[in-house]
Amino acid sequence: MSHLAGTSNTSSSLSSVLSSTASTCTISAWDIDGGLAADFDGSLSGLGSELGTSSYNMSEALLALPVFKQENLENGFQYVLGAATSPAVKLNEETLTYLNQGQSYEIKVKKLGDLSDFQGKLLRSVIKILFHERRLQYMEKEQLDFWKQIRPGERILDLDVPLSYGLIDARNDSNALNSAEFVWDPTKESGVYIKVNCISTEFTAKKHGGEKGVPFRLQIETFLHGDSSKLQHCASCQLKVFKPKGADRKHKTDREKMEKRSESEKEKYQPSYECTVLTEMSPEQFYQPATPTNSVSSSGSFSSLSKQPGSFSSTEMDDGSTNGTSTLLPSPVCSTPSPSPSLSVRSPAHIDVVSPPPSRTGPLPLCASAPEVIQWLQQNRFASFTRVFQNFSGADLLRLNRDDLIQICGLADGIRLFNALQHKSVRPRLTIYVSQESEVVYHAIYLESLQSRELILKLAQLYNIRPEHILDIYIQGPSGIHILVTDDVVVNIQDESRLVVEGLKDESNDHYRLLLKAVE
Known part of the structure; x- marks a missing residue:
């Protein structure tokens, strides 16, 4: 009976902590758009009297949640990400947080428990935007390479350095568009602001009627500064991420969908929280992409940030568009492509066509040596x-037929390897033919x-x-009107159109x- 009583008391205590935490983090359906307090911990100071205690520690309350392990308090x-979780997530599912593209969001970082062993020491944290689904994780390098080709010079993840505070150093990873890192003192209050510049639908196939975007994973890895051997x-x-x-x-x-549900149905869903507490990952959940992780460049680094902590505020990005006077430029009069004062045409041989990832390294040469075959397989x-x-040379591998490769590699990989060896190109999704007005080519x-x-x-x-x-x-549309070309317009351009x-x-x-004008 004493054992059962202890269990009851423990459950009651845990229930009390969870209840108090929910009351501080849960936001009502009517208050989700409201701003958050400038000091998230400080804003909870008044809750202690309500709970019948002299003080209230948010960190201890958060540690009571399942995402933290009480027995590992010292580690x-x-x-905490300053963005609200969705209320339309079932109890047995992982929380889902929505972000706006290009908007700054704060992440508060803390080392909890006894800090005596961390006096005089610094920590280095790496922030990554990864794919959440295993299916896309296996294709991550190819997906990111393709995104880089479509949006040259842009990054998937950026640190907003001016808004960040309490950091020793911070920089973007020049070798990975989706990674950044910062150094911080665990004995001081620190926060970093991030921007995610790609939206979830950029990695889904474009189909009529639209598709749900793929979920991303915001992952933070922390090491002792100067020692990356132990996570x-x-x-x-x-x-x-949305536009x-x-x-x-x-x-x-x-919120509107949840309001229409019955009370019994609402009980099956998680409450929405003002902030998102990142969940500790077990070793089997931890995913390390195969992309290179060289040292980051000094671009965007800073020595110290003394800015005081701010609220979970957000800043909309400017459109950046300009309105200038446009004039129609003359097209060259020539029968073959040549440079012109308006649009300088290059030879088609210099046009970089985006090829599907498996064939971008080219076919396997017949004379390839065994080490070259290994390199080609890896690429x-x-x-x-x-x-x-x-031990296969290029000739050895190319002699294998489709059935041989399926028997060796399995059905899916065997067909894929056969197609790669045959260097079979993938038909482009849309082909258009363009010319300047006076050209015939x-x-x-x-x-x-x-x-x-x-x-x-x-x-x-x-x-x-x-x-x-x-x-x-x-x-150019009906009656000569000018229609802005968006993704939806591109989808609806007729294949093999002449423009x-x-x-x-x-x-x-x-x-x-x-201006693109269709040729009748």
């Missing part, structure tokens, strides 16, 4: 079969992602224009607006 870490702690949370203001609209939609995502084919443009950004990149390559100098692309390109140059600078 506990806490990362001190790792935690993560599930994200979806600016899209996360707010999604929260509103989720084309067949690293698991390097031991099987370690057309240039083929192949699109893989069906995104307006990809079309801008291809046209910039063809006409030797910097992509950032193309402000907009229009397509004439006109350059509308901004008189004040070297920027262009391109």
Whole structure:
């Protein structure tokens, strides 16, 4: 009976802590858009009297949640993302947090428990935006490489250095678009602001009617500064990123759906919280991508940030668009492609066509040696079969037929390896033919992602224009109207269309607006 009484008291205590934590973090369906307190811990000071205690410690309350382990208090870490969780997530599912593209969000970082062993020591934390689903994790390198081709010079994850505080050093990883790191003192209050610049739908196939975006994983890994051999702690949370203001609209939609549910149905769903506490990851959950993790560059680093901690505020990014006077530039009069004052045409041989990842390294040469075969297998995502084919030359491997490869590698990988060896190209999703008005020769443009950004990149390559100098692309519609080319417009362009390109140059600078006119 004493054992049962102890269990009851423990459950009651835990229930009390959970109840108090929920009362501080849970937000009502009517208050989700409200701002958060400037000092999240300080804002809870008044709750102690309500609970009948002299003080209230948010860190201890958070440690009572399942995401933390009470027995490992001395090794506990806490990362709190200043973004609300969705109310439309069932109890048995992982929490889901919505972010706006390009908006700054705060992450408070803390070392909990006894800090005596950390006096005079620094910690280094690495923040990564990864794929949450295992299916996409296996293709992560190819997906990120393709994103880099479509959006050159841009990053998936950026640190917002001016808003961050209490850090010793912070920088973006020049070798990984989705990674950044910072150094912090565990004995002081620290917070880092991040921006996620890609949206979840950029990694889904474009189909009519739209698709749900893929979930990302925000993952934070912490090490002792100067010693990366031992991982001190790792935690993560599930994200979806929307276009600016899209996360707010999604929260509103989720709230409206929950309001329509019966009380019994609402009990099956998690409450929404003002903040997202990253969940500690077990070793089997920890995912380390195969991308290179070289040292980061000094770009964007800073020696010290003394800025006082702020609230979980957000800053909308400026549109950046300019309104200038555009003039129609003359097209060259020539029968073959040649440089012109308006759009300088390059030879089609110099046009970089985005190829599917497996074939980007080219076919396997017949004369390849055994080490070259191993290298080719690794570059084309067949690293698991390097031991099987370690003594094969290029000729040996190319002699194997489709059935041989299926028998050796299994059905899926066997077919994939056979296609890669035969260097079978994948048909582009959209082919268009473009020319300037006075030309008789057309240039083929192949699109893989069906995104307006990809079309801008291809046209910039063809006409030797910097992509950032193309402000907009229009397509001529009924009665000669100019229709802004968006992703949806690209999806609906008829395959193998013939289009004439006109350059509308901004008189004040070297920027262009391109007009595409269909050829009857």
